[in-house]
Amino acid sequence: MSRLALDSESPERTCDGEPSVDDLLRTYRKALADPAELFAAATRLRDTLKGRTITFSKKAFFNVVNLCSDTCTYCTYKSEPSQAKLSMMDTDATDAMIRAARRCGCVEALLVTGERPEARYPQARDWLKREGFSSTPEYLADISERCLDAGLFPHTNAGNLKPAEMRLLARTNASLGLMLESSSDRLGADGMPHRLAPSKIPARRIGVLEEAGRLGIPMTTGILVGIGETAREAVESLLAIREVHRRHGHIQEVILQNFAPKLDTAMRGHPAAGGRPFMVLVALARVIMPHMNIQVPPNLSLHSYRGHIRAGINDWGGISPLTPDYVNPELPWPAIPDVEAGCRDMGYRLACRFPVYPEFMHMADRRITDRMAAVSDGHGLVEEGRWR
Numbered sequence: 001m002s003r004l005a006l007d008s009e010s011p012e013r014t015c016d017g018e019p020s021v022d023d024l025l026r027t028y029r030k031a032l033a034d035p036a037e038l039f040a041a042a043t044r045l046r047d048t049l050k051g052r053t054i055t056f057s058k059k060a061f062f063n064v065v066n067l068c069s070d071t072c073t074y075c076t077y078k079s080e081p082s083q084a085k086l087s088m089m090d091t092d093a094t095d096a097m098i099r100a101a102r103r104c105g106c107v108e109a110l111l112v113t114g115e116r117p118e119a120r121y122p123q124a125r126d127w128l129k130r131e132g133f134s135s136t137p138e139y140l141a142d143i144s145e146r147c148l149d150a151g152l153f154p155h156t157n158a159g160n161l162k163p164a165e166m167r168l169l170a171r172t173n174a175s176l177g178l179m180l181e182s183s184s185d186r187l188g189a190d191g192m193p194h195r196l197a198p199s200k201i202p203a204r205r206i207g208v209l210e211e212a213g214r215l216g217i218p219m220t221t222g223i224l225v226g227i228g229e230t231a232r233e234a235v236e237s238l239l240a241i242r243e244v245h246r247r248h249g250h251i252q253e254v255i256l257q258n259f260a261p262k263l264d265t266a267m268r269g270h271p272a273a274g275g276r277p278f279m280v281l282v283a284l285a286r287v288i289m290p291h292m293n294i295q296v297p298p299n300l301s302l303h304s305y306r307g308h309i310r311a312g313i314n315d316w317g318g319i320s321p322l323t324p325d326y327v328n329p330e331l332p333w334p335a336i337p338d339v340e341a342g343c344r345d346m347g348y349r350l351a352c353r354f355p356v357y358p359e360f361m362h363m364a365d366r367r368i369t370d371r372m373a374a375v376s377d378g379h380g381l382v383e384e385g386r387w388r
Ligand code: SF4
Pocket: 068, 069, 070, 071, 072, 075, 076, 077, 078, 113, 114, 115, 197, 199
């Protein structure tokens, strides 16, 4: 018998004991036919445990360097040195972006790089040398310091970092990010999207998340849905994240990112993920991790993103009024007032958060939290005058 009791009157009792993967898959398949019961449970859990506020982070996306040692067959972010989309931001460019971000009222500086570019590309090593650094994480620490001085709060997503690198970045970053994407080793087999991406070996990714937990660093992670994994593997990936969080208590947020095919990639003909199967998985994530901050990016389903509120999310992630989503450049973010109107129509309030959630602020460096306190609304979110 299933240990998932979605019709419970008490959200805290939605899960009676620990549902097995089979329990969860049964619920998933049932909800594909009729999702009403699962969506109602997810809504109830979110409303009870997270309230009726949906957060977002007003950010500027710093495409610091998009050279990458790996090759994922769905990725349009990665550039080769000869391509027009190559980005290697120098100090002047990052300073200009910092000024523009402040002018636009951005709060978060999202610093993104490919996986260890200098390990593969002499161009990346030369670029770092010109800037006066020997590694990408060292340069990221310098950019983060300048962001923090200017009143922006950095969040770095630079792939599989070593412990010393994470320790260095935690001095200036409110949180760090590393998508698990999937816990399935199968996605690294011949013909699969991670075949040429050793950094995506699930044990390595989980190892980095574990290490961040041991270091007490708040982490954002998540799964990429629709790149060839089965429903069972998607559920197992969510359970793997839950296990890491249970051990260390540092996963501040889980992103469910639906795959969107890119014309210049090998997976251009692969179907996009979305619609009911994706929403059902989002709702299941809420049931699996009732207290977790669960995010779905609104630009990946621009015409239907509001529906994810019904599936139990409580965050839209970063939205930028300034820069494109370089990972999904064909998909613009919705305007923040439109997102706010959408939330309001469904009975929810939109609020701007820092790159670290209020309940994880105690894990961030004191220098960062002191600066946050100066522009906080008193509840750990950003005061309206700072971001509007
Ligand atoms: S998804 Fe990340 S690791 Fe994979 S090729 Fe793109 S930048 Fe590199």
